[in-house]
Amino acid sequence: MISNLKENVEIILPENGLEEKLEQAKKDNRKLIIKLGFDPTAPDLHLGHAVVLKKLKQFQDLGHQIVILVGDFTAQIGDPTGKNKSRKPLSAAEVKQNAQTYLNQLSKIIDTDKVKIVFNSEWLDKLSFTEVIQILSKVTVAQLMHRKDFNKRFTENSPIAMHELVYPILQGFDSVEIKADIEMGGTDQLFNCTMGRQLQETFEMNPQVVMCMPLLKGLDGKEKMSKSLNNIIGLTDAPNDMFGKTMSMPDSLIEEFLDLATDFSVSEKEAVKARLSNGENPMEIKKLIAKNIITQYHNEAEAQNAEAFFINQFQNKKFEEKSFESVLINSLQQENGIISLVDLCVQLKKEQSKSAVRRLIESGAVKINNEKNLDPFAEIELKNETKIKIGKRDFFELKA
RNA sequence: GGGGAGAUACUCAAGCGGCCAACGAGGACAGACUGUAACUCUGUUGUUUUUUAACUUCGCAGGUUCGAAUCCUGCUCUCCCCA
Missing domain, CATH: 1.10.240.10 (Tyrosyl-Transfer RNA Synthetase)
Known part of the structure; x- marks a missing residue:
């Protein structure tokens, strides 16, 4: 059983911590509390997340308590790194909405009925400045500078805002609040998770075990799988x-x-x-x-x-009827069943500018009924069962 | 608090009064070739009107000029050195 739980796990801290926690739980006849944090700004789950979630599922199957921590407080602060400084804080409604989306996707892997969900604004909002200072006093700058990306930015002379330094500490404090026995995450979360251990100790708790799963690479084969890099396979x-x-x-x-x-x-x-x-x-x-x-x-x-x-x-290069995305002709803007190729493609392929789509067409990426059409201004008759291929992945079929 | 340097498109990085929608590199996208792989080659990479054109963009706001990413003023932000 233990070896199953350890399969694929990249880092366990401390090394024999998992065994100890399991034993302890058995002795006390209680469930382990297993924490997973979630940033409510990015609710699109993909196979990379699944690596961690499947591990959680194993624990859930053994009867332990999964606690999903929604980092709504930390998300409100907003991330000042790089050019993202204009990022808007999420409203409470958006956070709720995202959390719901997240849960729906989560249900593909774990039993969400048995999951406990908490929002860290519940306790972080209430801390007084005195309390904050007390928490901060437990951590030294040298410790924070051990974190890879802080260290990198520091040596590269790029800015690090004070509140960014506080992030890991707040995350660690979450572990104190929910009394986590185990915190799961990707290897990129190692530092933040160990922060939880440290804080729990200063609050005289038995520190959590940290389990980090490897980061799955994205389809480009270079970077980790991530929505913003457009290299994901989504769970849905x-x-x-x-x-x-x-x-x-x-x-x-x-x-x-x-x-x-x-x-x-x-x-x-x-x-x-x-x-x-x-x-x-x-x-x-x-x-x-x-x-x-x-x-x-x-x-x-x-x-x-x-x-x-x-x-x-x-x-075999045979066109099949099925699995083209059906598009109702009525739903398209048109003039008596006639439309120019660009306009058609712009409507099909959303979030692309007209110029971009036009370039796509001119570079030969668009086929109508399996025939290349290079003229953006070709007039297309909107007929039932017309098939449109845009690039390698986007296929549409018109429906009357 | 004092002194110095800097802010250019996804990233890095040229440009320093007109030839700039802005060199180059990486990335990304598309095409050919393939195994919807890799390699290689080609093209594209601000928006919009069917485009040898117009409009918006070089931190923000003004100004000088026939004309500004380029010059001036103020502001914001970052980095470095000193205290």
Whole structure:
């Protein structure tokens, strides 16, 4: 059981802490409190988050108490780094809304009925300045400067605002408030999580164990998976999308995805890796991974469908009827069923400027009924079942 | 508090009165080739009117000029040195 709990975990602090906590819980006949923080500004969950969430799920299955901490207070302060200084603090309503979205997505992996949700504004709002100073006095600047990104910015002479330094401390104080036994997070959270240990100790509590999961790389194969880098597979992505995205990742990512994104058993993983090193086409392995992922977040039938679709559509280059995003002709702005190609594509592909779309068309990215059309001003007749491909991933079909 | 340097598009970074929507690099996107991989090659990378054009952009606000990212004034912010 312990080895399952430790699978894929990159860092456990202290080393034997997990065992001790489990034993203690057993002795006291109580649930462990397992904390996971969530920043309410970014509620789009992807496979990177799933790495941590699946670990939480294991604990939940063993009967422990998951506490989701919504960092609404810290989000109100706003992040001053870099150019983001104009970032608006979220309103209470937005925070609520985001938390709800987050929960919905969470339910793909863990049982949200059994999860406890808390907002850190509940206690952080109430602290007096005296109390704040007292908390701050527990931490030294030298400690804070150990954090990698503070250190980097400091040595590079880029600004660090005071309240940024306070962030990790507040996060640590959250652990005090909720009496966390374990705090989970990605390896990037290591510093913040250890802050929790330290503060709990000064508040004479048994310090939490820190468990950090590795950060899954994004589809670009370079950076961590992150929405802003546009390299994610979202938990709520459609099956065909998941399949296509998985197939488009660089081969160098295969092992990592196998380990972190699939739910194969350890021995199955080994077997698949052996196939790879025996020279099997990595593409086949990627299909395996894709199917496994879709099975997790949708179901097996969908996974089969997605594969069949992919093979037919992209490998055999046959256009299939299914799985184009249907667009009602009535919903488009038009003139008597006629529209220019740019205008059509702008409406289909939202959040792109007209100029950008126009360039796309001119570079040959748009096909109508599988025929390239390079003229942005071609007049398109809006007919039922007209298929429009924009780039590699966006497919639409008009419906009367 | 005193002295010095600086703020340019996603990032880095040129430009220092007209030839600037702004060199170059990275990134990103698209195309060809492929296994929707990598490599390589090509193109694009402010917005808008069907575009040898107009409009908005070089920290913010004013000013000088026929004309400003470039000069002047004030402001904001950052970095460095000294106290």
